[in-house]
Amino acid sequence: MNVSHEWLGAFVPHGLPAERVRDLITAHVATVEGFERTRAELAPFVVGQVVASERIPDTRLSFNKVDDGTGTLLEVVCGAPNVTVGAKYPFARTGTTMPAGFVIEKKKIRGFTSNGMLCSARELGLGDDHDGIYALDTEAPVGTPLLSVLPLADTRLVLDVLPNRPDLLSHLGVARELAALTGTTVRLPEELPAAAAVTPVRGAASASAGGVRVTLADSADCGRYCAVIIRGLKVGPSPDWLRRRVESVGGRSINNVVDATNYLLHGFGQPVHAFDLATLGGGAIGVRRAAAGESLTTLDGAARTLDASVLVIADASVPVALAGLMGGKATEVTECTTDVLLEVATFAPRVVRGGRRKLGMSTDASYRYERGIDDAAVESNARIAAALIVAVAGGEVAAMASVGTDPAARASVAVAATKVSRLLGDAVGPEESAALLRAIGFATTVDGDRVTATPPSWRHDVARDVDLVEDIARLRGFDRLPDALTAARLGTVPDHPLYTLGVRVRNALVADGLLEVRPLPYRAGAERPLVRVRNPLGEDEPFLRDSILDTLARRAEHNLARMQGNVRIFEIGTAFLPGDGASVKEAIHVGALVMGARRPPHFTESEPPAFDAWDAKALAERMVHAAWPASRVELKPAEAPALWSALVDGTARGVVTPVALDAPVWASAAFGVELTLGKMPARPPAARGAHEYERTGGADRSTTPARYVPLPTTPAAEFDLALVVPDAVSAAAVEKTLRGVSGEMLESLLLFDEYRGDKVPAGTRSLAWRLTFRHPERTLRDKEIEGRRAQLLKTLEKELNVRARTT
Amino acid sequence: MADSLTLDEFLARVAAFSAEARPAIAAADSADALEGVRAKYLGRNHGWLKDLSAALGQLPKEARGAAGKAFNDARTDVEGALETRQASLAPSSAGVALADPTMPARHAWRGAVHPVSQVIDEVVAIFRELGFTVALGPEAESPWYNFGSLNFPADHPAMDLHDTLYISDDVVLRTHTSPVQVRTLQSYPPPIRVLIPGNVHRRDPFDPSHAPTFAQIEGLVVDEGISFADLKATLTHFANRFFGSTKTRFRPSYFPFTEPSAEMDVLCGVCKGSGCGVCKQSGWVEILGSGLVHPAVLESAGVDSERYSGWAFGMGPARTALARHGIPDIRLLYDSDVRFLDQFAR
């Protein structure tokens, strides 16, 4: 909402500079998010007076002496025919930049020096008048800035008006608030003529006036429709003051009739539409739903097909306007128009919104109707509009019909002052509350602690006591409330387990050198079922991802396209799977993708090794241990293309897999890990409380403390086993046997070598383990170790056909 | 094992060590290969040398002097051979590098928490000091949780502020984290003190300051006697902790689920209030929206709105991240370019 500081002053004599108005409105009403000085380019111009003037022979020029208040008379050459000695004019000193962009310089003309310029209205950008220089009718002394003499300087305040306060979509509405904040009262601007003194013909559903019959099909769609007949007007340019008003809010002057309707829109928040009366057929106008198949070409030239969801204004036979949205082309006011029918009405927000969405158009009028205008002011606004049009376009008000029902009386709302104080955290008495509400138009009564308030007709957002609390709080000022922290009780909600788990996983991956990403979760289609967005942002990626690795793969390609081949990224985010029917199954996943150098380049190696499958396997184990510290993890070989399936306490949680990319030849292979961390929404864990502390000792159950194992006091015994292992036998199978046979005294088992080649039989490989044994209380004897070794070899041979390597 | 080794046996092992290690060193043709040889013979954990020194302990006491000397000689000899080989192998190998200690260190990759997550972490850390915990909720939400329970009037312009992505008539992508307010109030009795971080989705195309999916972090307090003064005190404390000593101001605003509603600004960090391009000459920068929880929201969740009151706030960490790092375009937060992410490494 654009508000002109000057126009606002016409509604309320606040007497405040624009900055102060901005700060007051922002602090108490609505945020002023724009603050633009208009006519700022005229700031350097001053009032100058011509004290002597003579013609320059054989030219249309005059040579003048101008007093600009500096104490030195300036010699100025002027081409205007109307220079009058003693008169005051806008004066541009040398160095002044003209609105057209050029700079006034000292120059010689016909042998005369000119030190400045006397200006016409056109040169100042104030109109088209170029008959001569602009004579100022002012008592102001010479040298006074022009902007303090002419009512031109203005400041535009751009208000962010939110949906609950449509009453602020007018200068009158903002003026009401400003009046309350400054202890003044609103008034009708002096520039407006007295409201038209016509007696309306009234009716609930229809009325005839001036030869036009007005009917409302449904009072639920239209609360009141005023039709004013004005005859004998002349469409033409607006007077300057009206043009300035329209331009002050960013509009463009069209003609006197249209500008007057815009004055009502921006001044009073009342949409007004003027029909050319001669174009309305059958001496009738009505408000009704469109019939299926009807159409209308609107003012913007668009042909629109209508149906019963759209409310229209119709003459005896066809629609002539979209109610609350836009007029029709055929009934538009033109230069030839002499008689108009002025529509001043209120339409139901819901039907205007429906029509707006159906037709995909929005106008200043629909914006206000959708949010709700002041229903009770329609008739008085109609009189103001009629009088204004007659004042600027001539003619006379012939008749007025006012059809509709009065809005229901506003229900009052009561609030206890003790509740106001309790909710605000500051003592606010009943009288103070009532006074604040009265200042913005509420009718109030105070009964002890209880304040009863009836909202004014322009407010549609007051239904319960807290709505009054809001008005009291903002008018009184949030800045007055105390802001000292006070003690609070502990909450009952424990941390969501997926949050703490996610943070642990994230910290582990960051510690491992990975970069966290937060990309968009949308993707293109796939062979498998995915969750589709019904109204996606783009048809290229209308689906929600079911895998984070897929998103990471696209991000890796983005990096490759920018010649970045070393990618190590991860995300903890949401994956979406189609559920039963239209439902969606949601889970928090972690995904990581690595490719390229495993570490930054360093002079000690020609090229760092590249990430490989073993790194990805390690990442998976790292994630699992971070997520579920006490769990048992097993990475089980998986079906191609996946490498491993991650089993956590026996449950499959995710995969380690090569990642296929659309990659250039120089790119390394990419490997990925994805784990499901948990379903969402998860069943909420029990509330915090004494019982919970009893059960868990107050600690986070997911991080069971590690048990201390006494440090060894006895020597370890260790030996290596170099084995020849048939290709069909996995290392894990050998390890299982090694552990099983070794028993409790086996302290550690380390696979330290793999060899394939001609030193072992075809179809086998050599694997070497180092086994470390320790007895907690005594030194192990050689014999014991030897026996263990023999038994291991025997069992390995028997169970797995694995033998000691001899070559 | 004790006393099972004779001096002769030990000396034979030492000889074997030298005899095997020296040719292996000579044969190593790369820094990597040489490192393998070093590990095998001189390695601290499993090298041959370690085995020898263990065996030294098993010798009879009177034999240890001679054995020790032989051991040390062999070690010096092999180590010397190794160093010589190292020097001849690669001018870039570690031994040479130490001659110029100004050469750069060998680093691992450094990881980074995403700048948006960093803001969330900091917000969470500050509110944790005040006893807040973290609640989460789903992103695919029912329209009731997303709108109805939060006092959005049906078919009202307030809905236009949340251009919604629909999965079906019954499932939307949540447009804000506020549905988790109602879910939390349904699951837990007051007092409630939670933070709710999470991604939200709107049908807003990308531009330099808007994204279709973005993070929000929201706070909710519900208990008996909670007031706007509590809101103001807590959020002002937060602002001072988060931005360093600053000033706040509260402006009236509108959210369907709070009443009264207010937006909180902090003094512009660039101009300190005098007005500049960053704050659009206002001297203030908008940080978060807030308000007292609307009683209709408490009632949606089955909480007695006469007995309990509450306050809530919500902020967009991306905006803070852009401002604090001087990132000109929000899309950089989504592109996942490693050169961008590396700048936030820790």
Ligand SMILES: [Zn+2]
């Ligand atoms: Zn600033």
